[in-house]
Amino acid sequence: MAGVSMQTLNPPNKENMASLPVDTILDNSTTDFDLYIEVNNSLTLYGTSPYKWTKGELTRLLAVGHTTLYYFSADQPKVEVYKKLISIPKIDRSIPPLQRIQNITDTAAELMRILYDYPLTPASLSKGREIADEIVQCVGEDIACVGALGKLANHDYYTYYHSVRMSAYALAVALFLSEKDEERLRELSMGCLFHDIGKSRIELSVINKPGALTEREWQLMRKHPEFGFSMVEQSLLSVVPREVIMHHHERLDGSGYPHGLTEQELLGEVRIAAFADVFDALTSNRAYQVSRTRYEALDLIRFTMLNHLDKKAYRAMVEILGGEGKLKKE
Ligand SMILES: [Fe+2]
Ligand SMILES: [Fe+2]
Numbered sequence: 001m002a003g004v005s006m007q008t009l010n011p012p013n014k015e016n017m018a019s020l021p022v023d024t025i026l027d028n029s030t031t032d033f034d035l036y037i038e039v040n041n042s043l044t045l046y047g048t049s050p051y052k053w054t055k056g057e058l059t060r061l062l063a064v065g066h067t068t069l070y071y072f073s074a075d076q077p078k079v080e081v082y083k084k085l086i087s088i089p090k091i092d093r094s095i096p097p098l099q100r101i102q103n104i105t106d107t108a109a110e111l112m113r114i115l116y117d118y119p120l121t122p123a124s125l126s127k128g129r130e131i132a133d134e135i136v137q138c139v140g141e142d143i144a145c146v147g148a149l150g151k152l153a154n155h156d157y158y159t160y161y162h163s164v165r166m167s168a169y170a171l172a173v174a175l176f177l178s179e180k181d182e183e184r185l186r187e188l189s190m191g192c193l194f195h196d197i198g199k200s201r202i203e204l205s206v207i208n209k210p211g212a213l214t215e216r217e218w219q220l221m222r223k224h225p226e227f228g229f230s231m232v233e234q235s236l237l238s239v240v241p242r243e244v245i246m247h248h249h250e251r252l253d254g255s256g257y258p259h260g261l262t263e264q265e266l267l268g269e270v271r272i273a274a275f276a277d278v279f280d281a282l283t284s285n286r287a288y289q290v291s292r293t294r295y296e297a298l299d300l301i302r303f304t305m306l307n308h309l310d311k312k313a314y315r316a317m318v319e320i321l322g323g324e325g326k327l328k329k330e
Helices: 055-063 073-086 097-117 122-141 143-149 155-176 182-194 197-201 215-221 224-232 239-247 268-282 294-304 311-320 323-329
Strands: 017-021 035-039 042-047 068-072
Touching (some): 073 122, 097 155, 097 197, 155 182, 155 311, 311 323
């Protein structure tokens, strides 16, 4: 993308601006704050938010001596998020899927920490898309890599690791059920990564509460799909991720929330996501629950939840993890 170099009618006063060295901007990253450039001792708007950077453009800027860009000091929180996001390491695709899936979960956990600590920005959504793509690639190369996720033993990590694990399980199921459209897979992955984003509006003390929730706390927790949906309302997120965010707690028999939708009213991706959400929750240690083995979790789903979770997703998961025989021996 070429630089938007246009004369600003009222050049901003440098006193209200802070500087960003050009060599700290990462190629392929998106800045979501307006950036100005100094030309003839005056600041001129260079790139409006959101702005996607390419290596070529950054090299050109430096080559002509523009080593610094400027932003309004009021945008400092956004700049902080940007700096944190670009410090998250890139995934090395030459690593075999069985090990790479661990790197991806660690990377996604870093993103989740940022999502919980800072406001949601276009740059964080863009990073989410990048990670979603890595999960699609990795699970696409070897569905069985989700077997390496095992159970999440430490409940402190659940909040940050749950979404990426759910995303990997959901993709494995979708691929097993013959979904081949990469864009739909990426959308499913995005939906899972951001499905619980609304929980960032709820205090961690409630989310990680070891004992039973009070009625008021429970009511608040049940609002997280709607909180999440409103957080992404103004974003460029497409239908599938929005639906996953809003409806991952719906159940096929209409017993879920927030809208009590039934099987026919839910997208296939949402049904897969809902299954993967429950499966990861059952196999993870959480503040109020010790994890089950995968066999125990699938058994529990089979005997108590198959009226409200997708049966095809359940069968796919059993096969992906090596069939009942193998699971039983774990
Ligand atoms: Fe949820
Ligand atoms: Fe969840």
